[in-house]
Each structure stands twice: as structure tokens, then as C-alpha cells.
Amino acid sequence: MNQLFNLSGRTALVTGSARGIGFALAEGLATAGARVILNGTRADTVADAVSRLDAKGFSAQGRAFDVTDEQAVADAFAQWDKDGVKIDIVINNAGIQFRKPLVELELSDWQRVIDTNLTSAFIVSKQAAQRMIARGTGGKIVNIGSLTSEAARATVGAYTAAKGGIKMLTRAMSAEWAASNIQANAIGPGYILTDMNQALVENAAFDAWVKNSNPSQRWGRPEELVGTAVFLASPASSYVNGQIIYVDGGWLAVL
């Protein structure tokens, strides 16, 4: 049974993993045996996150780059090629939120949210999949969606469009890459306690809404996404492709 979920000998890139969900997923994959590559926009916070994993005895390295910058992503992959680093697993986790009603939303903010939450997954996965296909080794792509991959809420229109796009991009990836033994799937987290939601947690009305409308009656924790991420990154999911698994405490199951 352990072999099904064993990531020993695999290298995983987790974007946006200096903190929050990304860091928890990177630590989870490392616990399952993977070498992990951490990423974020800032070299200092990425280095700090790498040292936290190093201190626990895990094999981790880091590289800061902006996932929306195609050249920066290509440079990172070219450097890993030179260093002999072969990426078997990509978790497209980097993301941002920006709350404003659609009628007030500037095009530049719409574009920033779409680029960071959706286009980045195309940019990073394209580089990874080109190499997985050329090596003939297959691989794993795990895209991070959201409840908004399925349902809309006011003030997060660009984010909703991006995360809905993640669900369909995941299917497009599996349509093109499954024959090369690449499994592309997504995780749709519910409301999880991270920096992204700090203002919402501190807003008593929103906090009460989260607790009253979710059948689990609580926020989720980043580590509660680890089991699904390890499953989708491991041999256990070798015939699972193009799916999005919601880890939301049951939220989407109820009205």
C-alpha cells in the first residue's frame, strides 16, 4: 500500500509555496518522499521556507520567480536542465485574490488576477510537460482551483473566471497529455485559513457565514489538502485524469 503513495525519487515543483497552502503541500510531498522545489515572488521568503524544510530533514531547494513571467519561468526550467533537475510533479498553486464588484473592476486588475491564477498554470505546465513528454517518463500536474471553479460569489468575478478556467484547462491538459502518461488533475479547496483570508477571518459576519453555511461548520486548514495532493501526485492516481476534487468540508454538497 505504501508504494501507491510513495514519492521517493520524484522531484516536485510547487509554485507559490513560501507560505500558506503551497508550503503545506510542499511539506506534505516531502513527507511522502519527494524532493521539493519551493517558489514565490521573493528570494528571501523562499529561502526562509527552504530552511524550514531543511531543518526537518527534507530535501528542498528554492527558486523565486513570477509565475506570470513566461521568460522567467523558461529561465528557471533551463537552469534546472543544466543542473540535471528533472521535474516529475508540478503543483500550480500560486494565486492571488482581489475583491471588487465587476462594474468597478479595472481591466488591469482583471488581467492580473487572470494571469496569476490561470495563465500561470499554462505557462509553468507547458515547460514541465514538454520535458515530461520528451523524457517519456510521464508526470503529474496538480492545478489548484477553488469553490469558485464551480460556484460564483459577488466581488470576486475575475477570480471566479480564472478558477473556472482552471477546471477546464485541467481537462484540456489531460486531453492532450494523458497518452504521454501525464495525469493532470485539480484540487478545489474550500475556505482555508491562510494569509489570503486573514481579513475575512477577522470579519465577524464573514467568519459566521463560513461556519454557518458549511456543513463542517469550520474553516479548513492547509494541511487538510495534503492527502489529496499526495494522492494526485502519486502512482495511486495513475488512471485518474482531468478531474477536480473539492476539499471543502462538504460545502458544495449543500445549498
Ligand SMILES: NC(=O)c1ccc[n+]([C@@H]2O[C@H](COP(=O)([O-])OP(=O)(O)OC[C@H]3O[C@@H](n4cnc5c(N)ncnc54)[C@H](OP(=O)(O)O)[C@@H]3O)[C@@H](O)[C@H]2O)c1
Ligand atoms: N485560502 C483559501 O481559502 C483558498 C481557497 C481556494 C483556493 N485557494 C487557492 O490556493 C492557492 C494558495 O492560496 P493561499 O491561501 O495559500 O494564498 P497565500 O497565503 O496568499 O499565498 C499565495 C502564494 O502564492 C505566491 N504568489 C502569488 N503571486 C505569485 C506570482 N506571480 N509568482 C509566484 N508566486 C506567486 C505568493 O508568493 P509571495 O509569498 O512571494 O507573495 C504566496 O507564496 C491559490 O491559488 C488560491 O487561489 C485558496
